[in-house]
Amino acid sequence: MTLEPSRVLARIRVIDLETAGTGPHDVCEVGWQDVVREADGLWRITDERGARLVNPGRPISPETMAVHHILDAHVADAPLWKAVAPGVLQPEGGVVALAAHRAAFEQRYCRPALTGGAPWICTWKCALRVWPELMRFSNQMLRYQRHPEGLVHELGLPAHRALPDAYVTAHHLRDLLNAASLEDLLAWSGEPGLLPRVPAGDHRGKAWRDLSDTALQLLAKDRDRDVRFSAETELRRRGEQPDAPPPAPRQPTLF
Structure with a gap:
């Protein structure tokens, strides 16, 4: 055209x-x-x-x-x-x-x-x-x-x-x-991909809404950025906050 x-x-x-x-x-x-x-x-x-x-x-x-x-x-x-x-x-x-x-x-x-x-x-x-x-x-x-x-x-x-x-x-x-x-x-x-279903693992193919809070908390720590984001989004929808990662150790000093 x-x-x-x-x-x-x-x-x-x-x-x-x-x-x-x-x-x-x-x-x-x-x-x-x-x-x-x-x-x-x-x-x-x-x-x-x-x-x-x-x-x-x-x-x-x-x-x-x-x-x-x-x-x-x-x-x-x-x-x-x-x-x-x-x-x-x-x-x-x-x-x-x-x-x-x-x-x-x-x-x-x-x-x-x-x-x-x-x-x-x-x-x-x-x-x-x-x-x-x-x-x-x-x-x-x-x-x-x-x-x-x-x-x-x-x-x-x-x-x-x-x-x-x-x-x-x-x-x-x-x-x-x-x-x-x-x-x-x-x-x-500008955000990670919001996956409609779990892409791999024990819950592969399941919608995020069908997962337990425990399963979502585990997936919110996944190595894959899109998986983490998708699990965190579902947790926030439920009014839950995903577990925060442990704080990074402080840089040791000489003093």
Whole structure:
């Protein structure tokens, strides 16, 4: 959908990255898809999308190559991430936010110096809140559980390439924005994920409301940040406070 600039009230750019490994500069492809709010207040997907190959400055690992199938030869003549990023992350006209599915991954590479400090929406965290009845929340599982209106199947393929994944994520973002406010999505994205069910262990698959206070207190000390947050949220809903962690030992002194 091509829109007249005068009709666009706000723009969010969905970002997806493919990488060569886990290093701080390992981006080998970036894809983007814009979602805009029009004068009628509804959010819609536009024709503004694209992808760029990026030279990660190192060989692509076999593990990541097996996921996205980008070869070293594909990126040999591509520009480095620091040359590509500003034009993609700070487009002309600006954005009210950037978005990604499990955005913490993209934020590792899209540092504030490259984004201009734009806030982020995590569509994974927001999907947990808006569609808690769903069983799985990966980008592709959301696609096939929900069948978002207007998603052209072929444009969302192949999976695990930057542009198709950004295109699919944008459809989730559009529907989230039309179901909840931008302010809510930004607030939820700044917190850990509020899981609708216990993800593992003896209580796997159970809703938090079905757990005893004792089980919740134990899960509120779990190593997983999202599990802790979800258990703590249920305890607070019941009027209970999760047990505070023991205070850190004082730094010993010489006196």
